Structure formats: C-alpha cells, structure tokens
Amino acid sequence: MFPEYDVIVVGAGHAGCEAAHAAAKMGAKVLLCTMNMNTIAQMSCNPAMGGVAKGQIVREIDALGGKSGIISDKSMIQFRMLNRSKGPAMWSPRSQNDRMRFAEEWRLALEETPNVDFWQEMVSGLTVKDKRVIGVRTGIGIEIKSKTVVLTNGTFLNGIIHIGEKQFGGGRTGEAAAKGITEQLVGLGFEAGRMKTGTPPRVDGRSLDYTKMEIQHGDENPEKFSYSDDTEPLKEQKPCWITYTNKDVHEALETGFDRSPMFNGRIQGLGPRYCPSIEDKINRFAERERHQIFVEPEGWNTVEIYVNGFSTSLPEDVQYKAIRKITGFENAKMFRPGYAIEYDFFPPTQLKLSLETQLVENLFFAGQINGTTGYEEAASQGLIAGINAARRVKEESPFLLKRSDAYIGVLIDDLINKGTEEPYRMFTSRAEFRLLLRQDNADLRLTQLGHQIGLADDKRLEKMLDKKNDTARLINDLKQKRLSPETINEGLEEFDTATVKEKITVEKLLKRPQLGLEKIMELDHDLKDYLSKFNKESREQAEIQIKYESYILKEQQMVEKLNNMEDFKIPLTFDYLKIPALSAEGKQKLNKIRPETLGQASRISGVSPADLSILTVYLGR
Structure with missing residues (x-):
C-alpha cells in the first residue's frame, strides 16, 4: 500500500511542518503523519509569531530557506518591532496573525511542495531493528517503512487536560492524546518526564x-x-x-x-x-x-x-x-x-547536536518533545531535524549551527548540553553574541549556508549578496564622505549635539548617540540624494555596522577564541571513565552527553574548568 519513505514526520505542528518542508525541498521523499488534516499548523495558543528573541528565530528560519516567516507574513494582521528604544541587538519583530489563515497557508504550502505525502491517523509506535528506526506503526496496525523518522508530537504524548477538578485525556482541546510512543521509547532505554503548559479562555x-x-x-x-x-x-x-x-x-x-x-x-x-x-x-x-x-x-x-x-x-x-x-x-x-495540559517529554541531553537520538539511529526529536515551549523554538528545531534527516538519507554530514551562528544554534546547544527541567524559552540574554545575532542580519549570516545545503534558492542568495555588496560599498563611501561645518552646524544644534569646526566624515557623525543616518541625511541634500539610491535594509545595515563597530569587533574576537575550542574534535569512542583525574560528576556528564568538541564539553553543566584542562591534556596526547 505504501512505498518506503526517506523521512516520516510524526505530527504536523510548527516543528513537523518545517521538518517536512525542509526535507522534501532537499529532495527527500516525505510522509507527514497527523491525527487531523484540518489542524495542520494549528496555533494552539496565542495567535502571534515572533517577539523578543523569538522574532530573531523566525528571521533565521526564513534566511535558511524555511517557511515560517513567509507564512507569518501572509497571515499577518498587525506588525510591531519590539524594543526599538534599545540597541539593535534587542530589536525583535512580532506579528499578530489570523489563526485560520496561518493554518491554511501552511497546509497549502505543504500541498504545493513536491515529495510531501500526507497520512491522517495516530502513530502509535516505531519499528526499530538493531537500534535503528526503520518505520512507524499506526493505530490501526499499518506499518510504513522509512529510512528516518522525525518525532514532533507537541503536547500529545499521553496528554491530560485539566480544568479545575475535571481532567481528561487530550493533546489539545477537542483532540485525543497520543498513546504508545512514550512507553515504547522508555522500553528502549530513553528517559521521559512530564511538563505542563496552559492557555487562557x-x-x-x-x-x-x-x-x-x-x-x-x-x-x-x-x-x-x-x-x-x-x-x-x-x-x-x-x-x-x-x-x-x-x-x-x-x-x-x-x-x-x-x-x-x-x-x-x-x-x-x-x-x-x-x-x-x-x-x-x-x-x-x-x-x-x-x-x-x-x-x-x-x-x-x-x-x-x-x-x-x-x-x-x-x-x-x-x-x-x-x-x-x-x-x-x-x-x-x-x-x-x-485549561492546563500535561504531556510527556524526553530530556534533550539524550540527543546529538543534529537532533538525532543517541540511543536509536536515524530517529530525530523536534519541538516540545524536547522540553521547549513556543511556536518559534519548535519550528527552528523542526527545520534542523528535517535538514539532518534528509542529509542522513544521503549519508552526508550533519548540518550544525554554532552559538555564534544563530539563536537556533544557542537553543540547540543549550538543550543538548544543559538539558531543561522546565519548558525552555528563548531570550536574548541566553545568547552571549547577541550583537552579532541580530534580526536585521540573519540573511547575511545564514542564507549562504541554506543555499549550500539546497534549501535557500538562487534568488534568495542573489538578493542577499546584493544587500551585502551594497552595504559594504555604502560603509566605504560613508567613511570617505566629508561634510562641511557651514552645511551641517545649524542642524547639529537642532539635534542637540556638538557643532564642528572643520569637515567631518559621515562615519564619525554616525558614532554619536544622538545621530542616525536618517537625521544626517537631513543635514546635506547631496548626501540625501546619494543615500536614496540604496534601499532601507542596506542603509540600516551600514548604520548599525558603523555605529557599533568596536563592540562588533570585540564579539568577533570572542567568537574566534571559542571557535578554536569548537574545532578541537573529540572522538565518539573516547572513554572518559578511564581518566582518573576527572571529577566523578565530570565523568558522568561527559559519558552521558558524549560531546563532539571541546567547546561543547566546556558548556556541559557539571564539567569544571579543571575537568576541561585535564581533558585537553589527554586529547592532546
């Protein structure tokens, strides 16, 4: 009845939709399994996308070639850029959305994606052979074969809804809970836990x-x-x-x-x-x-x-x-x-950075099953899991984002190395390189990577390169362009900033906190005519890069130091238990998480600086 698929995605929420779209766009044959075709991409909680740090994630998904940004734009009823009064590292886009149109746009997008098939039924278990997943089993006993499986079950795994003293099974109001998967995974050796979330009237x-x-x-x-x-x-x-x-x-x-x-x-x-x-x-x-x-x-x-x-x-x-x-x-x-809803999750320390599980080969987890909360966090994990499932089928190396690459990299790194005992939500404070990971430059950071793996198309890449080149040319010109005191002093007084006695470059004026490019444009008509040739995005990018140049340079130097540790690979077969000088907790945590690099090992909770020094010596040998 069914062909063998490259990727089966279980669950059609935000994580499942991104996983199915990404894998199919990269050439994999995908089956998306959902309990209800009418609730694909349902906004189960608030009808909004983005927000502080979350808006950066949506922009990153879009820059890589994912769909959440486009779907949000098509279903938007209001847009606000939050934190405009703060520095650009804090600016965060947020939209109110039409709930029904959001779900409809996602379904239409998936139906228009070649290589995506659908099956409406509960998946009750996995088919596993020799610690490798080879398909799924449905509630009515159908077995469907697949090279990889991505679980994005959301709040459905043994979900229980609470309203006062009443409680009943359900993954969402009006929808049944999913049974069987948790019990099977625990039987395979996975650790499971319970979390709760809620929604208003x-x-x-x-x-x-x-x-x-x-x-x-x-x-x-x-x-x-x-x-x-x-x-x-x-x-x-x-x-x-x-x-x-x-x-x-x-x-x-x-x-x-x-x-x-x-x-x-x-x-x-x-x-x-x-x-x-x-x-x-x-x-x-x-x-x-x-x-x-x-x-x-x-x-x-x-x-x-x-x-x-x-x-x-x-x-x-x-x-x-x-x-x-x-x-x-x-x-x-x-x-x-x-109502409140309780559901099963699996501590994410049981995963690799690719979101593949350590215990079962070719099985990936994404979204609330990993202990996160929020549409954006789920969608970003779905994207990465879908990419890596498709790459696994092609026997290609995993696609990994570092903490210095994206908020998505911070999210996954936090989950794998620190785990979470409460629903994990992204904040700007979690990203140590947040000035580099701004919402305005996600395309400059990630579109080339998305193009290399076959997700972002040629048109996307060309648009990004145009922006990059225009920004570089504009920055260079603003460093050369000099304005005379006679032209600008009257305006400088109006903007409550010091006048000048000799010609000054636009770059130096931009370093002043009272001035932005829009204000400086008003000081000189020739400059305004010149800048009007560039689009808003390139002007904004040039202004941010000039104004925060020293801070950006400092963060880039920190990234270089971190990357030296990230490049220091640890063999997967490395035996931590044979290093007597390591602390007992260090041995336990390193053996459980199996870090892939020294940088990853340094961020594991319970691994001390002394453990890291000892590990470095042993690896050096």
Whole structure:
C-alpha cells in the first residue's frame, strides 16, 4: 500500500511542518503523519509569531530557506518591532496573525511542495531493528517503512487536560492524546518526564467594551519577517488592546484555589516560568494590585478574542466570574474556558547536536518533545531535524549551527548540553553574541549556508549578496564622505549635539548617540540624494555596522577564541571513565552527553574548568 519513505514526520505542528518542508525541498521523499488534516499548523495558543528573541528565530528560519516567516507574513494582521528604544541587538519583530489563515497557508504550502505525502491517523509506535528506526506503526496496525523518522508530537504524548477538578485525556482541546510512543521509547532505554503548559479562555469580541481599554496599534511603517520578495508589508492593520486585572478579579480567582489542579497537586509537570498562569501570578506576586491583559483578535473576520495574560486551569465557573470583573470585560461571553495540559517529554541531553537520538539511529526529536515551549523554538528545531534527516538519507554530514551562528544554534546547544527541567524559552540574554545575532542580519549570516545545503534558492542568495555588496560599498563611501561645518552646524544644534569646526566624515557623525543616518541625511541634500539610491535594509545595515563597530569587533574576537575550542574534535569512542583525574560528576556528564568538541564539553553543566584542562591534556596526547 505504501512505498518506503526517506523521512516520516510524526505530527504536523510548527516543528513537523518545517521538518517536512525542509526535507522534501532537499529532495527527500516525505510522509507527514497527523491525527487531523484540518489542524495542520494549528496555533494552539496565542495567535502571534515572533517577539523578543523569538522574532530573531523566525528571521533565521526564513534566511535558511524555511517557511515560517513567509507564512507569518501572509497571515499577518498587525506588525510591531519590539524594543526599538534599545540597541539593535534587542530589536525583535512580532506579528499578530489570523489563526485560520496561518493554518491554511501552511497546509497549502505543504500541498504545493513536491515529495510531501500526507497520512491522517495516530502513530502509535516505531519499528526499530538493531537500534535503528526503520518505520512507524499506526493505530490501526499499518506499518510504513522509512529510512528516518522525525518525532514532533507537541503536547500529545499521553496528554491530560485539566480544568479545575475535571481532567481528561487530550493533546489539545477537542483532540485525543497520543498513546504508545512514550512507553515504547522508555522500553528502549530513553528517559521521559512530564511538563505542563496552559492557555487562557477565548471570548466573544462583540461582548467587550473597548472604550475602557488602551488601544495598541501596529507600527506606522510595518515591516515583515521574510527577506524574500514573496510577501509584502501590511497596508492595513488590526489593532489590539490592553487592559488590567484588579483587586476584584484577584479575589474572584482566589475563591477557586482549593479546586486548582496546580495548587492541590494534581498537576505534576513543571510549567513555563516566564509565562505563568493568572492564579500563579496573583499567588506569587500578592503585592501587585493589577496585572496586564493583552486583548488580541484571532483574525481578520472572526469575533473570537485571545485573552493574553489570563492563562488558567481554574474551574470554568471561577474563570467566568473573574474574567467579567476585568475592565472592559463586564459583559464578556466566553467561547471556551482556559485549561492546563500535561504531556510527556524526553530530556534533550539524550540527543546529538543534529537532533538525532543517541540511543536509536536515524530517529530525530523536534519541538516540545524536547522540553521547549513556543511556536518559534519548535519550528527552528523542526527545520534542523528535517535538514539532518534528509542529509542522513544521503549519508552526508550533519548540518550544525554554532552559538555564534544563530539563536537556533544557542537553543540547540543549550538543550543538548544543559538539558531543561522546565519548558525552555528563548531570550536574548541566553545568547552571549547577541550583537552579532541580530534580526536585521540573519540573511547575511545564514542564507549562504541554506543555499549550500539546497534549501535557500538562487534568488534568495542573489538578493542577499546584493544587500551585502551594497552595504559594504555604502560603509566605504560613508567613511570617505566629508561634510562641511557651514552645511551641517545649524542642524547639529537642532539635534542637540556638538557643532564642528572643520569637515567631518559621515562615519564619525554616525558614532554619536544622538545621530542616525536618517537625521544626517537631513543635514546635506547631496548626501540625501546619494543615500536614496540604496534601499532601507542596506542603509540600516551600514548604520548599525558603523555605529557599533568596536563592540562588533570585540564579539568577533570572542567568537574566534571559542571557535578554536569548537574545532578541537573529540572522538565518539573516547572513554572518559578511564581518566582518573576527572571529577566523578565530570565523568558522568561527559559519558552521558558524549560531546563532539571541546567547546561543547566546556558548556556541559557539571564539567569544571579543571575537568576541561585535564581533558585537553589527554586529547592532546
């Protein structure tokens, strides 16, 4: 009935979609298995993409040739660049999206991708022979052969939904949990754990009083995620709103604490620290009189509203009573209550940097199965797993991103070497080279790599090279171009910065914190005419590289030092237990994670500097 596939992807969430698209685009024959064809790429939680550090990840996926950026652009209803008041390392693109259009665009994109087949049914197990995966087994007993398998099960593995004292099996509201895979993997020697996440109630937007809330518009000149010409910036945007909880809301919520599954011990899994439920917030921060609530439309043509900041698993009657005490929500009608969901995950220290498992050859894990949270984190892992599954089939070396290459590299390196005991979320603070890993230069960093592996097309590469060359030419010209005091001093006074007594280069003016290229353009008409020949991206790139030149140089020097350790390979058969001078914890951690380089070994939790020195001596021998 079925041919043998190169790659079977189990699960069609954000990770599964990216994995299937990437593997197929690289020439692999792919089967995407999902329990429901109508929920492909479902935005299970908030209808948004990007945000702090997450927006950088979406741009990186796009730069490599993935699809999340393009799908986000096509389904966008609002765009904002967060942290504009801070330095460029912190600028983070974020979009509100039309939930239904997002899922539809992903499905259409996959259906238009040659080499992708679909199968709607639960996968209940793997076919494993001699510690190598050779296919999957479905719930009705069909066995489908494959050279590689990518598991992207999300919250479905033995998922349990909690609403107050009620609990029932499910991977998402209205959908069944997946059974069998966890038990089989544990039988094969994998370590499993439990995590939890949650979602807020959805309400009828027609029942809200927006006049009592603060309106939140998108950017005046919205950008987009994708570097390609396949999408256009929004010409029209839909607003969001902000409101707040209050003392009455908190008191109403507290009446249900005795029935809360989070407080009475029924939920065993750890939830995301940085996205707590509303009951957790008012319990942990009892001194706070109010908490912010973001009122987010679910799409262009729906009245459904996502109540961001009000994630909860309290009984539905308590949720209803409390939500109607929020300013503007006095007459709110609920579409469905919020809930918490517990699910199985597998500590990611059991993986290689390629996201292939250490215990079973040709088996890859991506997304929440690895203990992460967030669409963007999942999509980036799916992309890397899909790439490496396709390369495994071709017997090519794994595609790996270093910490200095991308936020995706930081994410995977953190997971493999440090593991996670709570849902892992990406932040700019996790990246030590964040000034190099900006959202504006992801194409300059990664498109050539994506092109080399057959994911980013020739058009992408050509566009990136044009930007790179234009930026280099512009930087060189700005270092040469000199402006006279007579032309610019009056403007410098208006911009509250020191006047000059002799000609000064545009480069030196750009180093001043009060000045940017847009302001300097207003000082000299000839300069403005010249700069107008370059597009906005090249001008922005030149400005950032000149203004932060010394800081960028310092980070590049740190990267070079790190790369010396990354180039120091450790044989996979190296026996750490035979080095008596290593600490007991060092031996245990090194033996478990099996680092591929000295640099990776240096980032393993529990491996001391002394262990590293000893290891270096032994490897040197």
